[in-house]
Amino acid sequence: MPEGTERVxxxxxxxxxxxxxRISMREAGVAIALVVIVLxxxxxxxxxxxxxxxxxxxxxxxxxxxxxxxxxxxxLTGGIDLSVGSVLALCTVVGATIMVNPDLSPWVSIPLALxxxxxxxxxxxxxxxxxxxxxxxxxxxxxxxxLNVASGLARVVSDNSTITGLPQSFVDFGNQIYxxxxxxxxxxxxxVIVIGWFILRFTVFGRFVFAIGTNEEAVRLSGHNPRxxxxxxxxxxxxxxxxxxxxxxxRLNVGSPIAGIGYELNAIAAVIIGGTSLSGGKGSIVGTLxxxxxxxxxxxxxxxxxxxxxxxxxxxxxxxxxxVVLDTYRNRLLRNLEAR
Amino acid sequence: xxxxxxxxxxxxxxxxxxxVDQPPSTEPILRFQNVGKRFPGVIALRNVSFxxxxxxxxxxxxxxxxxxxxxxxxxxxxxxxxxxSIWFDGAPYRPASPLEAFSKGIRVVHQELNLxxxxxxxxxxxxxxxxSRRGLVxxxxxNRRAAELLAEVDLDIxxxxxxxxxxxxxxxxxxIAKALAHESKLLVLDEPTATLTSKEVDRLxxxxxxxxxxxxxxxxxxxxxxxxxxxxxxxxxxxxxxHVTTRPLQGLGIPDIVRLMVxxxxxxxxxxxxxxxxxxxxxxxxxxKLTEASPEISFSVRRGEIVGIAGLVGSGRTEAVRAxxxxxxxxxxxxRVNGQPVEIASxxxxxxxxxxxxxxxxxxxxxxxxxxxxENITITDLKRxxxxxxxxxxxxxxxxxxxxxxxxxxxxxxxxKVGTFSGGNQQKVVVAKWLYRGSSVxxxxxxxxxxxxxxxxxxxxxxxxxxxDGKGILVxxxxxxxxxxxxxxxxxxxxxxxxxxxxxxEFDQNRILSLAYEEYGRARGN
Numbered sequence: 001m002p003e004g005t006e007r008v009x010x011x012x013x014x015x016x017x018x019x020x021x022r023i024s025m026r027e028a029g030v031a032i033a034l035v036v037i038v039l040x041x042x043x044x045x046x047x048x049x050x051x052x053x054x055x056x057x058x059x060x061x062x063x064x065x066x067x068x069x070x071x072x073x074x075x076l077t078g079g080i081d082l083s084v085g086s087v088l089a090l091c092t093v094v095g096a097t098i099m100v101n102p103d104l105s106p107w108v109s110i111p112l113a114l115x116x117x118x119x120x121x122x123x124x125x126x127x128x129x130x131x132x133x134x135x136x137x138x139x140x141x142x143x144x145x146x147l148n149v150a151s152g153l154a155r156v157v158s159d160n161s162t163i164t165g166l167p168q169s170f171v172d173f174g175n176q177i178y179x180x181x182x183x184x185x186x187x188x189x190x191x192v193i194v195i196g197w198f199i200l201r202f203t204v205f206g207r208f209v210f211a212i213g214t215n216e217e218a219v220r221l222s223g224h225n226p227r228x229x230x231x232x233x234x235x236x237x238x239x240x241x242x243x244x245x246x247x248x249x250x251r252l253n254v255g256s257p258i259a260g261i262g263y264e265l266n267a268i269a270a271v272i273i274g275g276t277s278l279s280g281g282k283g284s285i286v287g288t289l290x291x292x293x294x295x296x297x298x299x300x301x302x303x304x305x306x307x308x309x310x311x312x313x314x315x316x317x318x319x320x321x322x323x324v325v326l327d328t329y330r331n332r333l334l335r336n337l338e339a340r
Numbered sequence: 341x342x343x344x345x346x347x348x349x350x351x352x353x354x355x356x357x358x359x360v361d362q363p364p365s366t367e368p369i370l371r372f373q374n375v376g377k378r379f380p381g382v383i384a385l386r387n388v389s390f391x392x393x394x395x396x397x398x399x400x401x402x403x404x405x406x407x408x409x410x411x412x413x414x415x416x417x418x419x420x421x422x423x424x425s426i427w428f429d430g431a432p433y434r435p436a437s438p439l440e441a442f443s444k445g446i447r448v449v450h451q452e453l454n455l456x457x458x459x460x461x462x463x464x465x466x467x468x469x470x471x472s473r474r475g476l477v478x479x480x481x482x483n484r485r486a487a488e489l490l491a492e493v494d495l496d497i498x499x500x501x502x503x504x505x506x507x508x509x510x511x512x513x514x515x516i517a518k519a520l521a522h523e524s525k526l527l528v529l530d531e532p533t534a535t536l537t538s539k540e541v542d543r544l545x546x547x548x549x550x551x552x553x554x555x556x557x558x559x560x561x562x563x564x565x566x567x568x569x570x571x572x573x574x575x576x577x578x579x580x581x582x583h584v585t586t587r588p589l590q591g592l593g594i595p596d597i598v599r600l601m602v603x604x605x606x607x608x609x610x611x612x613x614x615x616x617x618x619x620x621x622x623x624x625x626x627x628x629k630l631t632e633a634s635p636e637i638s639f640s641v642r643r644g645e646i647v648g649i650a651g652l653v654g655s656g657r658t659e660a661v662r663a664x665x666x667x668x669x670x671x672x673x674x675x676r677v678n679g680q681p682v683e684i685a686s687x688x689x690x691x692x693x694x695x696x697x698x699x700x701x702x703x704x705x706x707x708x709x710x711x712x713x714x715e716n717i718t719i720t721d722l723k724r725x726x727x728x729x730x731x732x733x734x735x736x737x738x739x740x741x742x743x744x745x746x747x748x749x750x751x752x753x754x755x756x757k758v759g760t761f762s763g764g765n766q767q768k769v770v771v772a773k774w775l776y777r778g779s780s781v782x783x784x785x786x787x788x789x790x791x792x793x794x795x796x797x798x799x800x801x802x803x804x805x806x807x808x809d810g811k812g813i814l815v816x817x818x819x820x821x822x823x824x825x826x827x828x829x830x831x832x833x834x835x836x837x838x839x840x841x842x843x844x845x846e847f848d849q850n851r852i853l854s855l856a857y858e859e860y861g862r863a864r865g866n
Binding site for chain 2: 202203204205206207208210211214215217218219220221222223224225281282
């Protein structure tokens with residue numbers, strides 16, 4: 001009991017440097033890393049610090065950012081969603097099939113495709129969550145199953161072929177660039193991030209996401225049903241996979257059953273680099289955006305530096321692990337600072 | 341019984357190689373010297389000094405929270421003492437890990453057994469030193485040695501049986517055989533009989549006598565006072581982390597032991613609110629059965645009444661209140677709150693009906709340790725703070741500030757994580773979260789476990805205030821003087837049923853303890 005009061009005094013008299021380190025560590029750890037990496041490549045890699053290059057990076061991170069936004073919800077509750085890549089593939093063929101229908105005007109088919117993509121994705125996610133909770137199967141297994149099921153369904157729906165010939169207005173919107181450096185699909189990703197941030201920060205639902213990830217049993221014994229919330233986060237992850245499918249169609253203009261292979265791992269990497277704990281309860285969706293940026297900046301920067309294609313994955317893989325290792329040090333440092 | 345055990349004790353050559361080099365010595369095998377251990381907010385052990393003689397059966401007694409587990413964990417290498425020193429076999433003993441304790445010759449058999457269920461008995465027995473050649477396990481040799489060890493503890497099972505298929509008693513014997521496999525010099529048994537039937541208990545005692553003849557020293561912890569006479573030569577009693585006495589068991593009766601264990605007088609505890617006159621039924625439980633086979637439990641709590649539930653650990657107290665709260669399933673039984681029958685299948689329904697439960701384990705089940713004080717308090721009712729799903733943070737902070745102030749939770753701000761709080765303050769946050777929710781029945785499971793005296797007094801005062809507000813309060817506690825000081829009446833649980841009810845006018849420690857222990861005495865066939 002007395003130690004509680006002592007700690008307050010220490011906090012008040014702690015040095016300016018301590019406070020600076022504490023706040024920057026807690027709030028901006030990953031963002032600082034991103035800035036450092038960007039500065040490094042700007043200084044060393046030719047053409048890196050050009051508007052054209054940033055535009056390219058923004059185009060390339062859009063899909064992963066949307067997927068990772070939904071993934072953040074799942075990981076915050078302590079789960080994982082391995083199915084988002086193939087759910088994205090399924091959604092691209094569903095959306096493309098609707099849009100290439102010659103009987104529908106683009107004014108009808110595009111909104112319809114968007115709704116169909118989101119509904120398909122959400123349905124896959126809801127099934128993931130429901131199976132996990134109904135039979136208490138780890139989400140790793142259930143979503144691994146969904147990864148295969150959705151992939152198979154995508155082949156069935158598309159009859160094993162890529163679907164091309166999307167409406168010209170849709171393709172045009174996908175190529176739209178605002179203010180010289182902001183592509184339309186990146187703005188979609190930012191909107192998704194902002195909505196996700198708002199939900200996690202300002203809603204009752206967001207509070208439960210963190211609480212369940214922190215201690216699910218305590219939430220249950222506080223008189224709530226954590227299952228509903230856990231099904232909901234998987235549904236959100238599926239929903240963002242559907243939105244990411246639309247982004248995919250905007251960017252590449254084809255629906256393909258083999259789209260999205262490996263996307264789930266990039267999304268998970270972005271979430272983890274962004275500082276969200278795999279065991280749940282800790283993290284932020286803004287961190288996820290930064291994580292997605294770090295991944296892409298590294299890939300682009302290494303390419304501009306002339307690194308071989310074989311070297312890139314080695315560096316990126318190392319960075320993913322380093323990010324988590326550094327995070328444990330960051331937490332230890334924070335704890336020490338707070339305990340002092 | 342005790343007498344003939346004593347005759348066999350001295351000067352038997354120790355088992356195995358460890359004792360061969362040195363002549364049998366008369367110095368104690370284990371010596372605690374001014375040992376102290378503190379945890380945040382509690383002093384678990386204070387200035388404890390006593391000795392265990394070579395080859396004796398030593399019994400360690402104390403109420404829950406007296407420091408027994410801490411002491412065992414010091415021996416087992418789980419914690420290290422903050423003060424003082426431990427001497428084992430003539431050398432300073434300070435193991436940094438369970439493995440080190442084990443290799444030095446001390447084997448701790450915990451209440452929750454530490455066997456690997458998916459491996460065979462033989463693999464478990466010889467896990468630390470599997471007989472092998474060039475990295476490959478020599479299964480024939482392993483099973484041969486395992487069979488020898490099993491024969492020593494008189495356990496008739498195949499060494500290749502999977503441990504998960506054994507009963508609890510058999511697992512216990514496997515644990516003991518494991519101690520033999522490693523030629524342990526000191527065997528620590530933490531409540532080994534808690535889950536055994538009387539026949540299995542007799543068998544265990546036979547084995548322990550056998551071990552004793554072979555020179556193994558045992559440190560034995562039990563809540564069943566009758567049985568300690570069968571295995572013990574001397575007894576050490578701890579109370580509130582301090583050493584009370586170490587003396588021969590002979591000539592010491594159970595009432596004497598209880599007096600040594602409890603020590604305190606009731607007046608040290610909370611204040612009974614005799615100004616509250618209970619009226620009307622707050623909670624009624626009728627015919628509650630946890631499983632089809634378990635005994636029926638029926639009782640009621642009136643508004644303004646504080647009812648205690650006493651009983652040994654494992655007597656079904658916690659299980660009963662968890663079933664009432666819907667945290668665990670029940671087989672049968674009806675529950676009424678304020679006279680209205682309610683259907684409770686989950687904590688959500690219980691809370692909606694007006695029942696709340698402060699769980700026994702606040703860290704694992706009560707709190708979100710990594711979240712703020714305010715977030716912990718309001719988690720029980722976020723609806724009240726929100727409009728269309730959006731949180732009103734100003735309202736949340738105001739409500740939390742109010743409760744933190746009224747319960748005198750010591751925290752710099754309501755935004756601090758409760759994981760950094762002391763035990764007493766954490767418990768106040770648990771109380772606060774249920775006060776925030778509001779309810780007609782408050783069930784508290786071990787509300788003052790692990791918190792210091794000052795915070796205890798505040799918790800008692802708070803219960804009195806809630807009772808005065810007309811709530812029905814049910815308190816489960818292992819701390820009998822605590823119950824006797826604050827309760828209107830006490831229900832004594834034993835073996836899953838209510839063994840008796842004692843009214844305030846008839847409160848008497850011996851009576852309550854004998855009710856709690858009675859069933860066990862009967863089961864032992866004495």
